[in-house]
Amino acid sequence: MRLKLVRENTSVDFFSKARIWLGISLVMMVVALGSFLIQGLAFGIDFQGGTSIRTQSETALDIGEYRNALVPLELGDVSITEVNDPSFAENQHVAMIRIQAQEGDERIASDTIEAIQAALVDVDPTITFQQIESVGPKVSGELINTAILAVTLAVAAILLYIWMRFEWQFAVGAVLALVHDVLLTIGIFSELQIKFDLAIIAALLTIVGYSINDTVIVFDRVRENLRKYKKKDLKEVLNLSINETLSRTLMTSLTTLIALISLFVLGGDVIRGFVFAMIWGVVIGTYSSIFVASAILLVLGVKRDWSKKDPAAGTRYAHIDN
Template sequence: MRLRLVKDETSFDFFSRWKLWLGISAVMMVVAFGSFMVQGLNFGIDFRGGTTIRTESPRPVDIGEYRGAIDPLELGDITITEIFDPTFGPDENVAMIRIQAQDDQEAVSAELITAVQEALRTVRPDIEFVSVESVGPKVSGELIQTAVIAVALAIAAVLVYIWLRFEWQFALGAVLALVHDVVLTIGVFSEIQIRFDLAIIAALLTIVGYSLNDTVVVFDRVRENLRKYKKRPLKEVLNLSINETLSRTIMTSLTTLLALVSLYVLGGDVIRGFVFAMIWGVIVGTYSSIFVASAILLYLGVKRDWSKPDANAGTQFSNVDA
């Protein structure tokens, strides 16, 4: 007996209020953009600048112990990570401590670095400080620019890919859905003021790929059904296609969310921001594949060109749900 979250054949009408769904998405994007303009993002050390202290100890790294020693100094955003390397010996336990710049200074002052070192020595007298490096505002500005370019290029590549594989209406629907996902993710980070660092940029690029995969599966089925049901209105074809891929969409999203929620609960503070971005991205990505990308395709319409020599070209895998 198999567990079924969705019946094999469903007949939900996803487009009875498609204008309402597009309106809700537009409002959420405006709110997200407004929050970004008013509050901005809580940039981490990667984008704000700061100082990195590399430590080494013969005893295993205890991140909680390190953080408990440093927190009374009230230095703001502090990230502590253990460095693993197969070349390290049993007495080489290395940690990386990253401290944000204080009061818009280029780096943490020498006095504060000394205070951090003394605080750590109170809990680890045998600790050694291997190196101290600073990230200035110029480098941070370059990282922000590079991150924006990376996300923009990813979305542009998606536009070209979908345009070549399908038609321009499909490409525009998919890209607007991706922009929707990225804007809402940045907006929720602005609203909640969760630390925004390079790991979140990696999450954004992963969200783009995840959402695109879901959208392409739906669009493949739409293209197949457009050729199969030549007389049906586009709205009916879209509804049929989404219902046929609904089981795959829900199962993929739920299994991904199960892993992500486990990481969020058990993974610790270091990756919590990244995992939160992924959880949010999976939710909005699944939503946008159905209620944004497909609704935009319904609005734009699509040309049914039956003059091609092979009407089934490019659809040989369209009946595969994986």
Template sequence: MRLRLVPKETSFDFFSRWKMWLGLSALLMVVGFASFAIQGLNFGIDFRGGTTIRTESTQPVDVGTYRGAIEPLGLGDVSITEVFDPTFDEDEYVTMIRIQAQEGAESVTAEMVENVHAALKSVEPDIKFVSVESVGPKVSGELVQTAVLAVALAIGAVLVYIWLRFEWQFALGAVAALVHDVILTIGVFSELQIKFDLAIIAALLTIVGYSLNDTVVVFDRVRENLRKYKKKDLKEVLNLSINETLSRTVMTSVTTLLALISLYVLGGDVIRGFVFAMIWGVIVGTYSSVFVASTILLWLGVKRDWTKPSNTSGNQFANIDA
């Protein structure tokens, strides 16, 4: 007996309450914008500037012990990451300690570095500071601009790709879903004040790719069914296409979430923000593929006079049972 996450054949009407779904999305986007405008993002060291210290010791690293030793110094946001490299000796243990820029200074002062060194020596006597590097506010500002540009270019490339592969109505629907996903992700980070660093930018770009993949699968089936059922109303074709790909969509999302939840629980603080962004992105990406991208396509309409059949229409994984 095979386990199914959804029945083999479904006939849900995904557009019976399309105004409610679009209204919910619009409300969440407004809340995200308002939170961003009022309290902004809790930028990490990558975007605020600070000091990075590379340490070496001959004893295994205990990140919790290191953090406990530094915490009484009151340095604000401190990130401690153990570095792994196959070229290291057996008794060579390396960490990267990143300390946010202190108020009124571009970087941590030499005196404060000495205090950190002394604090860590109290728990690890043979620890050495191999290098100390500072990132000022100017460099951090450039990182913010580069990150925004990277996300904007990714969405722009998606617009062109979908436009060339399908029609402009499909392209606008897909991009609307991607913008929706990015805004809601940034909004939840602003609302919860979770640390926002370069890893979250990587998560945003991954979310864009995941959401696009889901949307293209649905749109491919829509295009195929538009040719197959030329007399059916567009709403019926969209409902049929989403139902036909629903099994694949649910299975992909659930299996991805299982892996991400495991990482969130067991992965530790270093990757928790990144994994949280991915979990949220998978949820809103799946939602937007069905209730945002397809609804925008229904609202815009699409031509029905294709005369040449597509050899690449449909998707070989669309009917996989979940």
């Protein structure tokens, strides 16, 4: 007995409100871009430069005492936040201390880190230092440029791949859907001011791969059905293709989300930002492969005069229910 998320021969009309879906996506993209331009991203140490110290103590935290202990060191902007996690023990009190990059220093001096540790130990003898990360201003700037280049090259490579495998209309639809996914992910991080670091860049690249996989499977079936139903309207062919691959799309998304939600709840705060980005990306990627990429293809149109038949196209991904 197989689990079926979608009944056979389903015929949902995904394009009856195509303009509404595109309008919603456009509004979300404008809001995301506006949030990014107005309040920016909460860059982590990777991109901002500075020192990040993760501490753990057996006694309750007093952020005021921590801050007062660091004032004589004249470190500049210091941010101290308590980390709360349901998985922590009752006597496990964790804090994250972020210190801005010191002007003129490529790296945070080791004696400065030692002075910070000594000052905090004086306040709380039970304190331990779980993690210390330091990034200089020059390195952080290079990381920003490299991250932008990595995402741009990934999208450009996908554009080239889709263009070679399909028609140019398919490539435009797929890449615009990817831009939609990346922009909305950056927007949610800007809106919620969640820490944005190299782990999130890794999540963005993973989201790009996940989203394009869904889109290519739908487009593969569209190409097959365009050859098979030469007289059907493009809108009907798109609806048919999405319905035929809907079971596979939902099954893949739901099983992926089950694993990601488990990691989000049980994995601890260290990977929570990365996992949140992945959860958001899976939801948005599934939405865009159905409503955005195909809707753009419908608007652009596609030629219908393919003479050669490709019996293998699209047959690998139909009606996958397990």
